[in-house]
Amino acid sequence: MVILNYLLVCFIFGTTFLAVKIGVDASAPPFLSAGLRFFIAGVILLGWMLLRKKANLSLLLRKELMITGFCLTFGTFSTLYWGEQFVASGNAAVLSATGPMMILLIQLFVMRQKPSPRSLIGCVIGLLGVVLLILPSLTMAWSVWILLGSIAIIMGELFYSSGALYxxxxxxxxxxxxxxALNAVQMTYGGLMLLILSACTESWNIHSFQSAGAISSLLYLIVVGSMIGHSLFYWLVSRTTPVFASTWLYISPMIALAIGVLFYDEKITWLTVIGAITIIAGTILVNWGDLKLLLSAKKRAETIEPVSYST
Structure with a gap:
């Protein structure tokens, strides 16, 4: 059951980037799309947890969850949705994998924590991969907007990393x-903030969501991307470790690249592939200490008793 759910998480998170791309390409306002996605998903999940008596409404009064909603949902996805107007979904997924590197940079320059030499090398390698990934776009039409979209997605990872640390x-x-329940509340807050941003910057037109692409994108992201995907992720965290559950970062970007090429006719070059592999390699090096602990813990468990997963 654990392996099956893990593979589902990797696949779901790998497909959400294309779903976002389909929605914004169908002229759905990016901030409004993101706001509806997270606000509706958050309210439904919170209602479900209230019915099961695993949450209470007092969580909506906690400033900690408002701050995490601002960082993890509002900051991360306002930039992602805006950036995907110009950036291919596969590239957006790979750029989003820079989150662990952003955490390292925040720890280094803001929290004054000294990282290991291996982590620093991984960060440099990952940033080199970002350059390789963006480089082909500089020779294409609309290169300025592609560059700005890529920068926006990376800035979103700074929000995500800050929220993760907080x-x-x-x-x-x-x-x-x-x-x-905590995720539901922060998604509700983040979605509400996105709707406020949309109300201030975008024109709300019901016709924007009349196309099949816009409607299917929104429904898929609400139900599969946010409600099922995130619930499975937190189920994995509870059954394994946060480090193991987060290794989707190494697999989902490659799934997103492949899906974008196969089903959405996105273009890919050898330089893009090398950049993607370089970013993933850098991310693995940055997290090598945690991954090593995870592997050693698994080996110890196997020497004590066979590992069995039951449904």
Whole structure:
């Protein structure tokens, strides 16, 4: 069951980037699309957790969840949706894998924590991969917008990394609360902020969501991307470790690249492939310490007793 759910998480997260791309290409306003996605998913998940008595409405009054909603949902996805107007979905997925490198940079320059030499090398390799990934776009039409879209997606990862570091400290106040309930509240807050941003910057027109592409994109992202994907992710965290669950970062970008090429006629070059592999390699090096602990823990468990996964 664990392996099956893990593969589902990798596949789902790998497909969401193309779903976002289909929506914005269908002229759905990016901030409005993102806001509807997360606000609706958050409200439904929170309602479900309330019915199961695994959450209470007082969570909506916690500033910690408002801050994580601002970083993890609002900041991350406002930039992703805007950037995907100009950037191919596969490239957007690979650029989103720079999150661990952004965490390292924040720890180095803001928190004054000294990383290991291996992590620093991984960060440099990953940033080199970003350059290789963006380089082909500079010879294409609309290169300025592709470059700005890529920068926006990377900036979104700074929001995500800040939120991840903050939530790690804030979660100590919510030890007895289901992670799914916490995620539902932060998605609700983030979605509401995105809707406010949309109201201030975009024209709300019902005709924007009348196309099959816009409607199918929104429904897929609400149900499969946010509700099922994130719930499976937190189920994996509870059954394994956060490090293991987060290794989707190494697999999903490659799935997104392949899906974009096969089903959406996105163009890919050898330089793009090399850049993608370089970014993933850098991400693995940055997280090598945690991955090594994960592998050693697995080996210890196997020497004590056989590992069995039951449904």
């Amino acid at each position: 939530s790690k400290k804030a979660n100590k106040y919510f030890r007895d609360v289901s992670p799914i």
